[in-house]
Amino acid sequence: MPLIDVLVLEGASAASVAITFELIDVANRIRARAGRPPCFDVRVSGSGARWATQLARLPSKGSANRPADVVIVPGLAWMDEHLVRDGLQRRDADTARKALRAAFQSGAEIASSCSAVFLVASAGLLDGRRATTTWWLGPLFRQLFPRVTLDTDAMVLTDRRMATAGAAMAQLDLMLSIIARHAGPDLADSCARFLLLERRQSQSRYMALSFLTAADDRVSRAERWARARLHRAFTISELAKAAGLGVRTFARRCERATGLSPVRFLQKLRVDKAMELLETTRLGLDDIAEKVGYADPSTLRRLLNREKSPGARAVRKRDHGATLSRMHGARQPARRRRLPVSPGGTGSGSV
Incomplete structure (x- = not known):
C-alpha cells in the first residue's frame, strides 16, 4: 500500500489541505465498499502538521515509519510576489526543502500545486523539467527558476516523478491524478463522480484520462x-x-x-x-x-x-x-454513411 506523506507548512491553504485528505479518504472508502483493502496509507509532516492532523481528524501518531512513496505539498497561501519571496525565506521552508530532497532521493514522487510549486522548485527538484503553477505568478516563477520549463496553460504536468498543478481547483486535479496513477483510472473516475457529480458531471469523466496522458x-x-x-x-x-x-x-x-x-x-x-x-x-x-x-x-x-x-x-x-x-408518423432522417474504423491499435483508418 503506497504511503502518502502530506507535507503541510504553517499558513497553508485550508481548502487545499482539506481536499488532499478528502480525496485520500474517498478513495479508501470506495475500495472498502467493494470489500477491498485501502489503497493509501497517510501521514502528515511539516510545520503545520499538528493543525492539519486535527483538520483531517487523523490519529496524532504517524501511521507509518518508512520512506514515503508520494510526498504531497498542498497549496500555500502565497498569493503575490511579496508573500512568495518572504515564504521561501522562512525557516520551516528550508526544513521542508531538505525533507523534499531526501524523499526524492529515496525514490518518492513529489506532488505540489499552486504556490507550493515554488517551494519544490526552490529545492532544485524541478530544474530541467516541465511544470505548471498558478497563472498569475507565472512571470515571477520564470524569473526565480529559469531552469524550469513552465507551462501555465496545463492543468496537471507530470515529469519524472514530479507532478505539479495550477490554480483554482488545482489540488483536486492533482489528487485525482495521483489516484489514477497509483490506484487506477477507474478509481479516480469514481472519486470524481462521488465528489463532483452534481456540479461538474460533464467534466468529471474527462479527468482520469487527461491525468494519465499528462504522464x-x-x-x-x-x-x-x-x-x-x-x-x-x-x-x-x-x-x-x-x-x-x-x-x-x-x-x-x-x-x-x-x-x-x-x-x-x-x-x-x-x-x-x-x-x-x-x-x-x-x-x-x-x-x-x-x-x-x-x-x-x-x-x-x-x-x-x-x-x-x-x-x-x-x-x-x-x-x-x-x-x-x-x-406518430414522424419523419426520420436518412441513414448516413458509416465512417471507416481501423480494426487495430496502430492502423491508419479514420476513427
Missing part, C-alpha cells in the same frame, strides 16, 4: 490535438503525426500511458464528448454523432451502450422517444 507529453499533445478536432474524422497516422511520433511508437506510448490502444483512446475521447452533449444539450443523437465525428449514429449508440454509463441510459431514453415519434 507523457507526446500523448498529452495528441489528446489536445484530437479534442479540438472531434467533429471530423482523422486517421491514427494523423494523430501520431500531431504527437510528433511514428504510428508504432505512438501506439506503444499511448498504451503505456493510458492502457488503451490508439483506436480505443480516440473512441473514448469521442464518447466522452458525446456524453457531455447528451447531458448538457437538447441535441438529438444524429446531431451529436455528427459533432463527435461519427456519420452513422448507430456507431455512437453502440459505443455509448458499451460504456454502461448514464450517457448510455440517455441514449436508451432518446431511442424510446424516437420510437414514439415513429409511432
